[in-house]
Amino acid sequence: MKLQHYLGGLEGLGPVSIETRVFVEPWETRIFAIHTAMMALSAQLPLPQTPSAFNTIWTWADLRKGAESLNPFDYFKYRYYEKWLGGISGYFIDHGYITAEELDALTEEYYQHPSKPLPSAGAAAIDDRVVEYLVEGDSPARDVLVTAEFSVGDMVRIENVPSVEHTRLPGFLRNRTGIVETVYPGAYTYLCDTGPDGIGPAMTVYCVRFDPNDLWPGNAEPNFSLYADLYARYVASADVSVSVEAA
Known part of the structure; x- marks a missing residue:
């Protein structure tokens, strides 16, 4: 089974985007920031404490699985950070942080009043944790001994x-x-x-x-x-x- 996010290398998939900008729309920077904050709050590292109510684990894998769980037709229709938004929203709903109805209501409220201030409780402390997380990193290397089955040239x-x-x-x-x-x-x-x-x-x-x-x-x-x-x-x-x- 080939999942839709790994069809690269096949012919006839349509035009290839040559967009080089990391962020095309201003809102995309906020989605990236939300994802990064969620990873920093999840990290099992000696980082600054925050008053955040976020208490579950979020990783790159969760982001990818959330985006890839979209209907394949939607997956190819939406842009990169739109897929991120879908995956993040689904995660918050699935883990009980917000209901789909509450999310829809808040979305409509900000559509109607775009200048309404965003919540900011604990933002400075979270910023400090995010910065330190980005400095420290989160390596996939593990301190265990394994024996490689193959050698260079095999x-x-x-x-x-x-x-x-x-x-x-x-x-x-x-x-x-x-x-x-x-x-x-x-x-x-x-x-x-x-x-x-x-x-x-x-x-x-x-x-x-x-x-x-x-x-x-x-x-x-x-x-x-x-x-x-x-x-x-x-x-x-x-x-x-x-x-x-x-x-």
Whole structure:
């Protein structure tokens, strides 16, 4: 199953946006700020305390899952930060911070009175925590010992994992072969367990080099390679048979 957010590399998907601005509309900066504040308030780090009522966990994974849970037709219709807004709104509703009816009422109220002041309780303390969070960072590296199955130069085949909710594996790499370029030292995990997709406990991450002619036969430019950083769950021996799902 290829989820709609990982259809890159396929032909006939329509025009490609070449927009280079990070933020196109002013409201997009606020959505980014809300997301960043939610991550900072969730972080299990020694950061400044705040009076915020936000008491659940929010990560990049939650943002991505929320956006990707949109109806596929809506996913392709909305712009980048519109998808973020949908995912964030759904999260607050699902976790009981606000009801859909209350959100609709507040939205209509601000439409009618756009100059109405926004809530600001605890904003300065939250700003301090966000700044320190951005300075400290939040690494996916874990202090555990793992043994890498493959070495630099090994030919590997990319698995076709059953992606139900979220995946870190691009669709166009599934069942393709490549060469291990780098075995990153240490072990890494994702921000959440991806279920059947297979990223849970910390594992090796490989940089795998692909020949574009193998990915897009007869439709690739010459003299370049494509590199992908892939969790060990996605990487198998090249002599492993193609999965039943892809057959």
